[in-house]
Amino acid sequence: MTNPDTTGPGGASRSDEQVAASLYAKAEKIYPRQVHGLFARLRVLGVLGLLGIYYITPWLRWDGHQALLLDLPARKFHIFFVTLWPQDFFYLAVLLIIAGLVLFFVTALAGRVWCGYACPQTVWTEAFLWIERKVEGNRMQQQKLDALPMSARKFRIKGTKHFLWLAFSVWTGFTFVGYFSPIDELGRNLLVFNIGPWETFWILFYGFATYGNAGFMREQVCKYMCPYARFQSAMFDKDTLVVSYIPNRGEPRGSRKRSVDPVAAGMGDCIDCTLCVQVCPTGIDIRDGLQYECIACSACIDACDDVMDKMGYDKGLIKYTTEHAMQGGTTHILRPRIIIYAVILLAIFAAFGYSFSQRISLGLDVIRDRNTLYRETSDGLIENVYILKVLNMDNAEHQYELSVSGIPGLTLHKDMAVIRVESGGIMELPVRLRADEADLEARSNDVVFELVATDDDSLAVSEDARFLGPR
Amino acid sequence: MADKQVPKTQKCIAVLWPSFMVAVVATGLFFSAFDPDDLFPFGEQAEVSRLGVYSIGFLLFWLVSAISGIGTLYFAITNCMRQNPGSRG
Ligand code: SF4
Ligand code: SF4
Numbered sequence: 072m073t074n075p076d077t078t079g080p081g082g083a084s085r086s087d088e089q090v091a092a093s094l095y096a097k098a099e100k101i102y103p104r105q106v107h108g109l110f111a112r113l114r115v116l117g118v119l120g121l122l123g124i125y126y127i128t129p130w131l132r133w134d135g136h137q138a139l140l141l142d143l144p145a146r147k148f149h150i151f152f153v154t155l156w157p158q159d160f161f162y163l164a165v166l167l168i169i170a171g172l173v174l175f176f177v178t179a180l181a182g183r184v185w186c187g188y189a190c191p192q193t194v195w196t197e198a199f200l201w202i203e204r205k206v207e208g209n210r211m212q213q214q215k216l217d218a219l220p221m222s223a224r225k226f227r228i229k230g231t232k233h234f235l236w237l238a239f240s241v242w243t244g245f246t247f248v249g250y251f252s253p254i255d256e257l258g259r260n261l262l263v264f265n266i267g268p269w270e271t272f273w274i275l276f277y278g279f280a281t282y283g284n285a286g287f288m289r290e291q292v293c294k295y296m297c298p299y300a301r302f303q304s305a306m307f308d309k310d311t312l313v314v315s316y317i318p319n320r321g322e323p324r325g326s327r328k329r330s331v332d333p334v335a336a337g338m339g340d341c342i343d344c345t346l347c348v349q350v351c352p353t354g355i356d357i358r359d360g361l362q363y364e365c366i367a368c369s370a371c372i373d374a375c376d377d378v379m380d381k382m383g384y385d386k387g388l389i390k391y392t393t394e395h396a397m398q399g400g401t402t403h404i405l406r407p408r409i410i411i412y413a414v415i416l417l418a419i420f421a422a423f424g425y426s427f428s429q430r431i432s433l434g435l436d437v438i439r440d441r442n443t444l445y446r447e448t449s450d451g452l453i454e455n456v457y458i459l460k461v462l463n464m465d466n467a468e469h470q471y472e473l474s475v476s477g478i479p480g481l482t483l484h485k486d487m488a489v490i491r492v493e494s495g496g497i498m499e500l501p502v503r504l505r506a507d508e509a510d511l512e513a514r515s516n517d518v519v520f521e522l523v524a525t526d527d528d529s530l531a532v533s534e535d536a537r538f539l540g541p542r
Numbered sequence: 543m544a545d546k547q548v549p550k551t552q553k554c555i556a557v558l559w560p561s562f563m564v565a566v567v568a569t570g571l572f573f574s575a576f577d578p579d580d581l582f583p584f585g586e587q588a589e590v591s592r593l594g595v596y597s598i599g600f601l602l603f604w605l606v607s608a609i610s611g612i613g614t615l616y617f618a619i620t621n622c623m624r625q626n627p628g629s630r631g
Contacts, residue, residue, distance in 0.1 A: 157577070
């Protein structure tokens with residue numbers, strides 16, 4: 072992917088190309104070897120769980136509607152029993168902030184567990200690797216196949232793999248769009264090839280992104296594109312859990328027979344089998360120390376533990392540890408950074424919970440008639456015209472009472488006798504306000520509209536507006 | 543060539559990817575404040591669904607921020623070249 076352009080138009084000297092090549096080494100394709108072990112099982116569990124949630128959730132129903140539907144066309148978000156409106160954007164923003172803080176908190180505590188087990192990039196790459204292994208065989212068979220010239224057999228194998236990848240990607244894209252546009256309808260339309268142009272666009276867009284990211288970009292997304300990978304080190308301290316090789320124990324490394332006693336031979340426990348490098352999805356050597364490319368997937372732990380077992384040594388030459396523990400100290404879980412993150416998180420969460428519970432499912436918008444500032448009625452009063460928009464965000468129909476205040480003797484006139492709005496409905500209500508010029512204090516006067524549900528006092532909102540007059 | 547040092551793919555990613563993220567945020571903010579139906583009160587967009595308006599809005603935001611990204615990349619590279627004339631290609 073990061074192939075330096077060595078065939079550009081003339082002008083570039085040879086040495087330039089060498090500089091380019093050394094600055095941005097051509098990315099070698101990485102063939103991660105499959106691992107078995109405790110953490111591999113955990114990851115498979117994580118991957119299956121998350122993929123399951125992703126593909127199943129849009130099909131769940133709740134109370135007669137799709138349980139999780141961010142209905143962009145209708146401008147409402149159904150999240151199980153809550154319905155959010157564009158007015159509630161604030162809550163979504165706060166939720167995102169909370170999610171970000173949780174990530175900070177978890178990172179400080181446990182390092183990049185997100186990357187290794189839960190990041191969509193990891194999850195879909197694992198799924199694609201699984202398909203690749205099923206079709207092309209293990210690491211060695213894959214490498215051999217890639218080295219061969221194109222043949223009917225190679226073409227068939229590669230073709231099968233890409234077909235499966237593409238099918239999986241399109242399904243992923245379809246599911247993605249299903250979060251934003253009712254999925255059962257989308258599914259029915261898909262069956263008769265009658266999907267709207269923009270739905271089609273997004274299915275293909277998301278599908279293509281999946282195919283590219285999980286099939287080809289893989290670890291390069293983590294290395295070059297992921298913002299989290301760039302700033303996660305700021306959240307690390309000496310008590311953060313990291314995957315690390317224990318050099319004191321491993322060095323000097325070297326291959327040996329199983330019968331050789333390493334202590335007598337003056338060797339460390341690392342037999343230099345390079346399995347830890349072969350399994351690494353980002354292609355690094357963990358024995359070189361902590362590197363920002365390491366996504367803490369712990370594949371190398373599983374691989375090395377296996378080797379240690381076979382050699383009859385203790386496990387844990389590569390393990391989850393902290394810098395403090397490696398230096399022989401103790402790891403402090405409760406430390407200022409953790410406590411501060413936790414306190415901020417709790418505070419925001421409490422504020423969110425409180426403000427959400429106080430959320431009023433009624434919206435009122437006041438728009439002044441733009442054509443005339445004011446007009447004088449036949450009996451000498453000043454009249455202003457407004458359009459009110461009443462939005463019932465509650466799950467039941469309501470009738471509302473409208474009142475206005477701010478100017479002595481102000482009167483409200485509307486054509487509709489009752490204001491009744493169905494659940495989820497919007498009503499446009501033209502109203503006229505009249506006041507005596509003598510009561511106006513300035514050219515522009517503040518007035519307040521108040522709207523209350525007749526059957527529920529807590530459903531009440533007020534909205535400011537201006538009343539213009541000649542003064 | 544001013545930009546011999548950085549592979550094309552990386553330049554594309556450096557421009558397209560951050561602008562993509564900015565466009566997502568901008569689209570979210572913009573369309574939670576404005577309903578496409580209110581933006582075109584006279585029904586100009588009648589043939590385009592709301593999803594279509596969102597998508598076009600998103601693509602426009604992406605385009606605009608990508609243009610700004612190209613500018614940033616261009617200036618970063620050319621300035622870098624001026625400071626290290628030895629590496630000029
Ligand atoms: S897997 Fe373990 S023994 Fe093998 S090279 Fe890596 S650290 Fe050494
Ligand atoms: S070094 Fe180990 S933990 Fe880090 S990415 Fe490679 S295999 Fe995973």
